[in-house]
Amino acid sequence: MGGAAVxxxxxxxxxxxxxxxxxxxxxxxxxxxxxTYRTNPNTGDRVSLLGYxxxxxxxxxxxxxxxxxxxxxxxxxVNQQIDYALEHGVNYIDTSPVYCKGLSEHSxxxxxxxxxxxxYYLATKLSNFSPETWSRAASQQMFENSLKELQTDYVDYLLxxxxxxxxxxxxxxxxxxGRYMDNGILDWLVEQKTKGRIRNLGFSYHGDIxxxxxxxxxxxxxxxxxxxxxxxxxxxxxxxADEINPRNTDASYLYEELHKRGIPAVIMEPLLGGRLxxxxxYIVKQMLQRExxxxxxxxxxxxxxxxxxxxxxxxxxxYMEHLKENIATYSPLRPITEEENTFLxxxxxxxxxxxxxxxxxxxxxxxxxxGINIPAIFSHYNKCIAxxxxxxxxxxxxxxxxxxxxFLVGYDRSVPKLRQxxxxxxxxxCASHCPQNIDIPAEMQRIDxxxxxxxxxx
Amino acid sequence: xLRKTRIALAAVMITLITLLFLGVSWKLNLWIAWVAKIQLxxxxxxxxxxxxxxxxxxxxxxxxxYCSIVCPLGVMQDFFSxxxxxxxxxxxxRTKERKWVRYSLLGVFVVCLxxxxxxVTTLLAPYSAYGRIVNSLFRPLYDMLVxxxxxxxxxxxxxxxxxxxxxxxxxxxxxxxxxxILALIALRHGRAYCNTVCPVGTALSxxxxxxxxxxxxxxxxxxxxxxxxxxxxxxxxDFRTGDVDxxxxxxxxxxxxxxxxxxxxxxxxxxxxxxxxxxEVSPTPSDAGRRSFLATAGMLTATAAMAQTQMKVxxxxxxxxDKQSPERKTRITPPGxxxxxxxxxxxxxxxxxxxxxxxxxxxPATSLGNFMQPEMSFERGYCRPECSRCSEVCPTGAIRKxxxxxxxxxxxxxxxxxxxxxxxxxxxxxxxxCARHCPTGAIQMIEYEGVQVPAVDANKCIGxxxxxxxxxxxxxxxxxxxxxxxxxxx
Numbered sequence: 001m002g003g004a005a006v007x008x009x010x011x012x013x014x015x016x017x018x019x020x021x022x023x024x025x026x027x028x029x030x031x032x033x034x035x036t037y038r039t040n041p042n043t044g045d046r047v048s049l050l051g052y053x054x055x056x057x058x059x060x061x062x063x064x065x066x067x068x069x070x071x072x073x074x075x076x077x078v079n080q081q082i083d084y085a086l087e088h089g090v091n092y093i094d095t096s097p098v099y100c101k102g103l104s105e106h107s108x109x110x111x112x113x114x115x116x117x118x119x120y121y122l123a124t125k126l127s128n129f130s131p132e133t134w135s136r137a138a139s140q141q142m143f144e145n146s147l148k149e150l151q152t153d154y155v156d157y158l159l160x161x162x163x164x165x166x167x168x169x170x171x172x173x174x175x176x177x178g179r180y181m182d183n184g185i186l187d188w189l190v191e192q193k194t195k196g197r198i199r200n201l202g203f204s205y206h207g208d209i210x211x212x213x214x215x216x217x218x219x220x221x222x223x224x225x226x227x228x229x230x231x232x233x234x235x236x237x238x239x240x241a242d243e244i245n246p247r248n249t250d251a252s253y254l255y256e257e258l259h260k261r262g263i264p265a266v267i268m269e270p271l272l273g274g275r276l277x278x279x280x281x282y283i284v285k286q287m288l289q290r291e292x293x294x295x296x297x298x299x300x301x302x303x304x305x306x307x308x309x310x311x312x313x314x315x316x317x318x319y320m321e322h323l324k325e326n327i328a329t330y331s332p333l334r335p336i337t338e339e340e341n342t343f344l345x346x347x348x349x350x351x352x353x354x355x356x357x358x359x360x361x362x363x364x365x366x367x368x369x370x371g372i373n374i375p376a377i378f379s380h381y382n383k384c385i386a387x388x389x390x391x392x393x394x395x396x397x398x399x400x401x402x403x404x405x406x407f408l409v410g411y412d413r414s415v416p417k418l419r420q421x422x423x424x425x426x427x428x429x430c431a432s433h434c435p436q437n438i439d440i441p442a443e444m445q446r447i448d449x450x451x452x453x454x455x456x457x458x
Numbered sequence: 459x460l461r462k463t464r465i466a467l468a469a470v471m472i473t474l475i476t477l478l479f480l481g482v483s484w485k486l487n488l489w490i491a492w493v494a495k496i497q498l499x500x501x502x503x504x505x506x507x508x509x510x511x512x513x514x515x516x517x518x519x520x521x522x523x524y525c526s527i528v529c530p531l532g533v534m535q536d537f538f539s540x541x542x543x544x545x546x547x548x549x550x551x552r553t554k555e556r557k558w559v560r561y562s563l564l565g566v567f568v569v570c571l572x573x574x575x576x577x578v579t580t581l582l583a584p585y586s587a588y589g590r591i592v593n594s595l596f597r598p599l600y601d602m603l604v605x606x607x608x609x610x611x612x613x614x615x616x617x618x619x620x621x622x623x624x625x626x627x628x629x630x631x632x633x634x635x636x637x638x639i640l641a642l643i644a645l646r647h648g649r650a651y652c653n654t655v656c657p658v659g660t661a662l663s664x665x666x667x668x669x670x671x672x673x674x675x676x677x678x679x680x681x682x683x684x685x686x687x688x689x690x691x692x693x694x695x696d697f698r699t700g701d702v703d704x705x706x707x708x709x710x711x712x713x714x715x716x717x718x719x720x721x722x723x724x725x726x727x728x729x730x731x732x733x734x735x736x737x738e739v740s741p742t743p744s745d746a747g748r749r750s751f752l753a754t755a756g757m758l759t760a761t762a763a764m765a766q767t768q769m770k771v772x773x774x775x776x777x778x779x780d781k782q783s784p785e786r787k788t789r790i791t792p793p794g795x796x797x798x799x800x801x802x803x804x805x806x807x808x809x810x811x812x813x814x815x816x817x818x819x820x821x822p823a824t825s826l827g828n829f830m831q832p833e834m835s836f837e838r839g840y841c842r843p844e845c846s847r848c849s850e851v852c853p854t855g856a857i858r859k860x861x862x863x864x865x866x867x868x869x870x871x872x873x874x875x876x877x878x879x880x881x882x883x884x885x886x887x888x889x890x891x892c893a894r895h896c897p898t899g900a901i902q903m904i905e906y907e908g909v910q911v912p913a914v915d916a917n918k919c920i921g922x923x924x925x926x927x928x929x930x931x932x933x934x935x936x937x938x939x940x941x942x943x944x945x946x947x948x
Contacts, residue, residue, distance in 0.1 A: 069774030101774060363774070370930050371778040409615040413608070417839075418778045422895065425930045427887040445894070456844050 029293060031328025035089030038311050040264055042227045043199055045121055045156070047312045049305045049330045051092035051266065052085050052323075054108045055099045055362065056316035064318040065100055066361050066375055073100060073107045081323055082111040086120060088327045092312045094123040094266075096161060097146055098364075105149035113151045122150060123157035123266075125204065126189070128179050129165070129433070136183040143192070157266075158189065158198045159230055163215065164207030167432035172208035186224065204230035204268065206435035209249045216257055228311060229258050230266040232435075234276060235303045235344040237269075240352045247437040255307060264311035270304035271297055271315065273360025276351070278386045283350050290343065297322075301329045303344055306336040356382040357443055358436045365430035365440060373419040374430060374440060380414045381447055393457040404454050411451065421448040460724050461711030464526050472533045478851075479592035479813050480600045487814065487851065494810055494853035496528060497585040498658050503571075503804045504855035514665060521669040522662050525652055525708040531584040531640070532652055532659075532708065534591075538644035539691045548688035550648060552696040555703060560653070560660045567657040574799065577829040580807035584656050587636050589808030590830070594633035597813060598622050621838065625812060625821035629830050648691025653706040663705035671724055673707055673714065675700040679721035686713035686722055781837035782933040790834040790921060790941035792820060793841070793868040794849035794857040797944040798828070805831040805856035811848035817841065819923065820848060831856070834870070836923030836939065841870075843897045843922065866898065869946040871921025871939040873900070873914045879929075879936035882909040892925035892937050901925060901937075912937060917948075 036049040056064040057078055059071035082093070095108045105124060112120065124146045128139045147153060160180055166172040180186040192198045203226065205212045218224045232241075233251040241248040258265045271277055277297040279287075287296055304313045313330075317323045336344065359378035368374055384390050384407055391403035411420065424444035431440050474493045477486065494500060501509035513524060525532045542549065563582070570578040580586060601622045608617035624630060643651050652659040675686070677700045687697040690713055694706040714722045792811065795801045807830035812820045817839035822830040832848070834841060849860045860868065873892075881889045883906075892912050893901040900918035903910040912925070914937070921939045929935035 065774060366774055367776045369776055371776040373775060406615045409618040412619060419775070422928055423891070423930065425881065425887065425889040425891045427889070429887075455842065458844060 033332045036333040048091045051312040051314040053314040053316035054095040054104045056318045079111045091120045096125040096127045098127040109150040121156035125159040125161035127161040139185045154197045157200045160203035162206050163203050164211040200227035202228040228264045232269045233267045236348045259309035267304045267313040271300045276300040280388045298329045305333045356385045364433045376415045393453045461715050467527045468533045472530050475530045500853035517665040519670045521709040522666045523709045530588040535644035538641045539648045542645035553693040564657045564660040574802035583806035586806040586808035590633040593809040593813045594630045628824045629822040667704045676721045685716040689716045779932040783835045784938045788941035790871045792848050793865045794860040804854045810851045814847040814851045836927040840923035840927040869920050871941040872916040872919045879931040895924045895928050
């Protein structure tokens with residue numbers, strides 16, 4: 001009796017006096033320590049778990065080039081963000097000669113030249129996609145040019161960019177041989193490594209699994225040594241990659257193959273170009289229910305950073321806000337628990353059921369020779385799915401008229417009429433460039449037919 | 459009382475008709491399309507006997523109130539005349555009726571109407587002249603406003619962006635000249651145009667002479683101040699003799715309000731009202747909304763063709779060249795117009811169909827034979843299968859009302875393939891975009907010189923222009939539509 005009375009009066013006092021309460025909202029779970037680092041077994045590099053991807057750099061006028069294809073890179077912002085990142089422990093910077101219409105390396109070089117060369121690890125790629133750059137001279141030129149643009153005389157991590165690609169004319173092996181073997185470029189790169197111009201040699205992989213397996217076999221045989229490999233890994237692709245597209249391989253396989261060989265994995269697309277951050281309300285709710293203070297994207301970053309074989313998780317951060325949020329997520333990393341993993345696999349199942357287009361807006365397919373804005377079309381379509389706003393012309397409900405208008409007006413707003421799916425002629429020039437192996441012409445026609453059915457069913 | 463009622467009704471009518479032409483909302487348009495259908499000339503052309511009957515009866519009872527309330531061009535002139543009155547006080551006086559001009563112009567107009575000589579009929583038709591002014595001059599301004607609002611919207615979809623483009627330089631120039639000439643005439647001479655040139659005004663004047671209600675001047679009360687005559691914008695009153703020319707009086711009621719001695723009445727013959735209407739204070743501008751709207755006429759800026767805003771190329775997006783209209787041997791008129799002859803004879807080129815077309819297909823023709831009458835072209839869009847809007851708004855019967863279902867059987871033209879523009883032959887890529895989008899399945903892909911090219915079953919083709927519009931060949935499409943002089947129905 002007496003105890004209860006004391007307790008309740010204490011409770012009353014607590015209610016009246018909240019002087020001890022927080023004066024501003026602050027995340028209590030993450031971002032209160034320092035950056036998590038992983039060690040590269042080959043060189044002993046202490047690499048920050050968060051890596052800065054320079055593919056979606058901010059442009060003048062806001063957003064990135066996917067929002068504003070004509071705008072110039074906002075160098076001042078790039079500098080600021082790089083400064084902030086390095087200050088907060090990020091030390092892995094990843095770029096490529098083809099990113100941002102070929103301007104990423106130059107911009108990265110400017111931002112990094114303001115910092116001591118030893119204070120960060122620089123990763124770039126041999127992005128000789130176009131058959132015009134397959135010659136030995138052109139490929140060498142590409143590497144030399146990277147050094148020049150990056151204002152350095154060595155790169156810490158060099159990748160064969162996106163092996164596994166293929167086209168209508170050439171299969172994946174022919175493409176790989178054309179890019180790296182027939183011209184002797186791979187051997188030349190190994191030679192550069194012995195000269196110290198490349199500290200770690202690896203590859204990034206998308207596409208045909210045969211090439212991935214072949215390269216790891218070479219590693220086993222001692223023919224070539226891979227210091228690291230860059231793969232796509234996130235909670236959706238872990239188990240669902242081949243369900244989403246039979247031409248792709250589950251991240252679980254890719255990771256395990258690397259891990260059992262002790263090859264460190266660099267992770268790309270942890271957030272699928274933002275698709276895992278833009279989820280429908282009912283999915284978001286489940287995540288908020290578990291952790292009200294965590295941004296939706298944090299789940300994806302924690303997931304990608306949890307496996308111990310992961311060296312670094314890349315994020316193409318356009319905005320300072322994203323940079324700060326991601327730094328908080330990994331300072332330090334709170335690994336995904338067994339139970340949380342089960343939860344995320346359930347979320348993945350629900351995301352898979354959305355059946356959206358697995359486009360990450362990397363813009364590799366662009367420019368379409370006929371002027372179609374492919375990523376913008378997919379992005380509008382996915383956005384309507386994520387917002388739970390898809391009108392169903394065959395199964396109308398009371399929301400149909402509103403949703404139809406929102407879809408069609410929004411479509412015209414985000415994609416000029418002449419760049420919409422109806423103008424896709426199906427030439428297929430884009431398809432071989434897609435790292436997600438999306439059958440772009442088929443998807444364009446599917447979306448076009450959907451739009452047509454909306455227009456017809458007033 | 460008469461004047462105030464007239465102004466109020468006129469304000470409502472011109473607002474509705476202007477909204478109709480601005481295309482504020484399609485749902486609204488369906489509600490207010492009647493304001494175009496009660497226009498006299500369109501009703502005559504559409505053989506709409508109910509409307510004709512009502513208008514004749516109304517004129518026989520009330521006089522030419524049609525000209526003061528229903529006719530938007532008349533109301534527009536009243537606005538300019540009102541401004542003129544602020545500049546030059548008491549500026550009118552009774553003039554002689556210009557009978558020869560009036561009746562010969564009416565005669566010429568009727569003959570041209572019968573033989574289908576468009577340049578004369580389209581230029582003189584008053585409602586159509588107003589339609590052209592709104593569509594060519596005000597619509598672009600309104601569209602700019604809509605685009606500005608649309609660009610401010612983030613998560614709502616009330617406004618959809620529209621392309622602002624010059625549909626026809628000729629029509630634009632005609633609209634500007636019409637506006638300037640009418641404004642100048644009205645500023646100084648009030649309704650001189652309506653009582654000299656306008657064929658509708660002249661036609662109604664025959665009836666108005668015999669109308670039941672008339673403005674009558676009571677000489678016994680008249681102190682011969684002359685204010686009524688000096689303020690009669692129709693120049694119809696002679697205060698000395700007390701004569702009113704009812705062929706010119708548009709029953710505006712201005713004179714009634716001006717008379718301080720209660721000498722003027724709008725009344726039945728001889729039946730003098732016993733109680734005198736209290737002369738109300740000279741009204742202040744009551745319909746500020748309408749006037750401020752019309753005032754924007756003064757702020758007209760050149761709305762030259764605004765090239766469609768396209769992103770500049772920069773690796774990110776390829777440039778898309780603008781399409782150019784092919785030289786069609788036979789022009790294409792919209793489904794529902796039956797034939798070129800029907801279009802020619804009925805259309806007064808009011809541009810309401812052009813304004814209603816959501817796909818940027820319709821535009822006024824420039825050739826003399828079908829001057830400013832609508833024709834179709836597909837550089838910016840095509841005649842979409844779910845749409846029959848032009849047919850729903852046309853007040854003259856130039857485009858008869860059809861449903862989207864009817865449209866699937868109306869062949870306004872037929873597609874023609876131009877091999878030397880076709881991408882599989884020129885660029886060596888596979889295409890078939892025309893066949894994929896043909897709503898009637900009239901296009902099949904066939905083998906030709908080792909590649910797949912389109913072939914047209916002219917029997918199935920309705921001439922909607924989907925193929926022409928969606929053909930990737932630019933500036934000239936590899937498949938285009940030739941018009942049918944008579945729309946084949948099957």
